[in-house]
Amino acid sequence: MITDLQNILSTNIKGMKRSAIRELLKFLGQPGLISFSGGFPSPLSFPIEELKSIIAEVMENEAAFALQYGTTEGDDLLRTMLANRYKANGIDVTKDNIIxxxxxxxxxxxxxxxxxxxxxxxxxxxxxxxxxxxAFGSYGANMIGIPMDDEGEDPNLMEEALKDLASKGKKPKFIYLIPDFQNPTGITMSERRRKEMLELAHKYDVLILEDSPYRELRYEGETQRTLYELDGTGQVVILGTFSKIFCPGFRIGWVVGNPDVLDKIVVGKQATDLCTPPFTQRIAARYMEKGYLDPKIEDIKKMYSVKQKVMLESLEKYMPEEMKWTHPQGGLFLMVTGPEDLDTNALLLECIKEANVAYVAGNSFFCNGKGYNTMRLNFSYESIETNIEGCKRLGSFFKKVLQK
Amino acid sequence: MITDLQNILSTNIKGMKRSAIRELLKFLGQPGLISFSGGFPSPLSFPIEELKSIIAEVMENEAAFALQYGTTEGDDLLRTMLANRYKANGIDVTKDNIIxxxxxxxxxxxxxxxxxxxxxxxxxxxxxxxxxxxAFGSYGANMIGIPMDDEGEDPNLMEEALKDLASKGKKPKFIYLIPDFQNPTGITMSERRRKEMLELAHKYDVLILEDSPYRELRYEGETQRTLYELDGTGQVVILGTFSKIFCPGFRIGWVVGNPDVLDKIVVGKQATDLCTPPFTQRIAARYMEKGYLDPKIEDIKKMYSVKQKVMLESLEKYMPEEMKWTHPQGGLFLMVTGPEDLDTNALLLECIKEANVAYVAGNSFFCNGKGYNTMRLNFSYESIETNIEGCKRLGSFFKKVLQK
Structure with a gap:
């Protein structure tokens, strides 16, 4: 082995730590552990029967295509299906806007x-x-965090940050937002706030990255228009994924945007993995073509809305009154905040060992190194009964902690 | 759209071009085009019937696992199967040496x-x-190219380069080698040369990256031991893939190496794609477990060895005598070299349009910007008949070019 491995690492990788969430996966095997930690969908949400028949058809009719290399942009049929679905939802794109x-x-x-x-x-x-x-950190980005209220990122603080950069002759490479059922807070951005964000993006000539993994999973309230639609000028890029509404095991996501932006992403992707698995892409395309996706999303919404309701009720019932939490209208997560001096990071292992419940310590989500008194809870993965039991255990654990 | 997209790109992406090979894929739809360009396996090499039954079993028995998120390191069963296979071939590793x-x-x-x-x-x-x-260029690497002879990279020139760097107080981050049926030349490194490379790596304390996508596809001659095995000290990292011996459409590869190195790769992978599709990984694991891989590789070798033989004979028959080519003992490619002033880059579009044959202009493979008189030919993708016809057309085209 070479003698100086640590020294010859790139600057960016030297600064990287293992993901707290990915590392938590190791505990998932622990008997009886209740996991509120990952962003796992419920295995009951996977369309196993539909997939059985679709996969058999793909293997029968187009295996040689699906098992071969594909283009870097992605399966044309899948891109077309996605474009059609966006169009049906009022977002004017073609497959050339999607990779x-x-x-x-x-x-x-x-x-x-x-x-x-x-x-x-x-x-x-x-x-x-x-x-x-x-991801941003792995390329050495300097992250500027904008505090949120219950309508999303604060527009005044956002403008302050943009102004401050402009005064130094700089502008940010992009603004990263998750407008629908944000991760980790579950907060959804109001339409007014969306428009304010776009105004700032136009005023300061900055791209917006609209990450939308949970957008389809709304359990109550009115659907908000995407930033992409409200903008209409090509200054917003949407990130989409099948991970929460179909299955994560296929590893299929997409980018919707201006072809100039997509073109550069494709150049980068060629050097990164050549192409996303054509096999899973083709299965997903046929799944959409057969019209399975939308009814499935309705099923998932029904399933998760009950889980969320039960978790909110259970938190109300079992958590110490010093702790507060968000009340999301959809998505997979909610965020709990405790008293200022609570340190969920320091308590996590104890909570796993004593209460056999895992959460994600909120600190990981704060680019300013704060948020130690917060934690993210997921309600999609465990069953209703287990969600209740988990909240009960979590409540007892934190009651004991706060009494000390 | 923001006004200065080109200006705000990262330094590394500004320097990147679309891959010549990936771009050639666009022509693959042209009627009658014979493609010697990509590194595509023959669709006839895909184990479609075996996969049908394995996929049905996975969907029946373990769909909830295969469709969920997986660990960043990869499917334990697949890693174990790969480790067992390396062990059976005299390479002492466990699953902890594989991601x-x-x-x-x-x-x-x-x-x-x-x-x-x-x-x-x-x-x-x-x-x-x-x-x-x-890939190296996309991170801003300075590439030092070492000329090859018919045993591989020249050890004297390699040592000169290492010495030259050392004299400046530097050493390379790694030495990248494809010892078996190198891409694009088809050249296999002799055992003597492998040992010389390892001596240099030890003397100058440099990691070797042993890329081995074609290693299993030997049609004649004796199998050489891997650099990894000859080394035995953990200074070599192997890259493996199923793309040429199973199917590229699953997008499954692996890294064999010292756990210290793998640990850092895992940290990087967490930020890059979380995990490789668990679905295709589990199918591949069951495929190996059932013992299908090795007999399949034997089938593929039989198929490709005929194709290679036919291409060598056809080149002999049809190519102008000013052109020479390598005679690989395996793999998917051979490299043709023409007179000094030939420019295969400039001729490629003409060749596609006039002769309806595509090759890869060799220039793309030379980090020093040379090699304009070379081209890479693939013999695995097209049928035997088409390989013959392609060589005929290619020969006529270059005869005409060289007569001008």
Whole structure:
């Protein structure tokens, strides 16, 4: 073995840590552990029977195509199906506005590769999705976190940040937003706030990255128009994924945007993995073509809305009154906030060992290194009964902690 | 749309071009086009019938697992199967020495991310695999090309390069080699040369990246031991892939190496795509478990050895005598060299339009911007008859060109 492995690592990788969430996966095997940690969909949401017949058809009719290399842009049929679906929802795109990625995490990586030189600024929510922070960080981005209220990122603080950068002759490479059922807070951006964000993006000539993995999973309230639609000028890029509405095991995501932007992403993707698996892409395309996706999403919404309701009720019942939490209208997560001096990071292992419940310590989502008194809970993965039991255990655990 | 897209791109992406090979894929739809260009396996090599039954079993018995998120390291069963297969071939590894990647292109990307800061040196063959040059280049590597003879990279020139760097207080981040049926030349490194490379790697304390996508496809001569085995000290990292011996459409590759190196790759992969599709990984694991892989490789070798023989005979018959080519003992490619002033780059479109044959202009494989008089031909994709017809057309085309 070479003698100086640690020394010859790239600057960016030296600064990277293993994902707290991915590392938690190791505990998932622990007997009786209740996991509120990952962003796992319920296995009961997977369309296993539909897939059986579709896969058999693909293997019968087009195996030689599906098992071969594909184009870097992605399966044309899948891109067309996605474009048609956006069009049906009032978003005017064709397949040329869409490329397929190896789930949306790869889109985050490729967009980082495309824009970020070490030290470049990027604006994110405070808090925001850990995987995005990791992707941006892996290219040396300087992240500027904008605190959120219950309508989304604060527009005044956003403008302050943009003005401050402009005063130094700089602008951020992009603004990263998750307008629908944000990860980790579950907060949905109001239409007014969406328009304010777009005004700022236009005023300061900045691209917006609209990450929308949970958008389809609304359990109550009115659907908000996407930033992409409200903008209409090509200044917004949407990231989509099948991971929460179909299955994560296929690793299929996509980017919707201006062809000029997509073209550069494709160049980066050629060097990164050549193409997303044509096999899973073709199965997904046929699945959409047969019209299975939309009824399935309705099923999933029914399933998760009950789980969410039960979790909210259980938290109300079992959590100490010093703790508060968000009340999302959809998605997979909610965020709990405790007293200022609570440290969910320090308590996590104890909670897993004593209460046999896992959460994600909120600190991971705060690019400013704060948020120690918060935690993210997922309600999609465990069964209703287990969600109740988990909240009960979590409540007892934190009651004991706060009494000390 | 923002006004200055070109200006705000990262330094690395500004320097990247679309892959010549990936772009050629666009012509594959042209009627009657004979493609010697891609590194496509024959669709007849895909184990469609075996896969039908395995996929049905996976969907019946373990769909909820295969459709869910997986660990970043990869499917444990697949890693175990791969480790067992290496062990059976005399290479002493366990699953802890193996991680799964989204085909070996991703391994090249992740290893680049792990080691390369802009301006860092990397040693490659002259010529070498275009996708590797792109991956290294996408992180700003400075590539030092070492000319090859018929035993592989020249050890004297290699030592000169290492000495020269050392005299400047530098060393390369790694030496990238494809010892078996190299891409694009088809050349296999002799055992003597392998040992010389390892001596240099030890003397100068440099990691070797042993890319081995074609290793299993030997049609004549004796199998050489891997650099990994000859080394035995953990200074070599192997990149493997199913793309040429199973199917590329699953996008499954792997890295074999010292756990310290793998650990850093995993950290990078978490931010890049979270995990390789668990669905295709589990199918591949069951395929190996049932013992299908090795007999299939024997079938593929029989199929391709005939194709290679036919291409060599046809080139002999049809090509102008000013042109020479390599005579590989395996793999998917051979390299043709013409007179010094030939420019295969400039002639490619003409060749596609007039002769309806596509090759890859050799220039793409030379990190020093040379090699204009070379081209790479693939013999695995087209049928035997088409290979003959393609060589005939290619021969007429170049005879005409050289007579001018």
């Amino acid at each position: 397929i990625t190896t789930a949306s995490q790869q889109a985050l990586d490729l967009i980082s590769k495309m824009f970020i030189d070490p030290g470049d600024d990027v604006i994110v929510g405070l808090p925001s999705y850990l995987g995005a922070l990791q | 799964i990647t989204t085909a070996s292109q991703q391994a090249l990307d992740l290893i680049s991310k792990m080691f390369i800061d802009p301006g860092d040196d990397v040693i490659v063959g002259l010529p070498s695999y275009l996708g590797a040059l792109q």
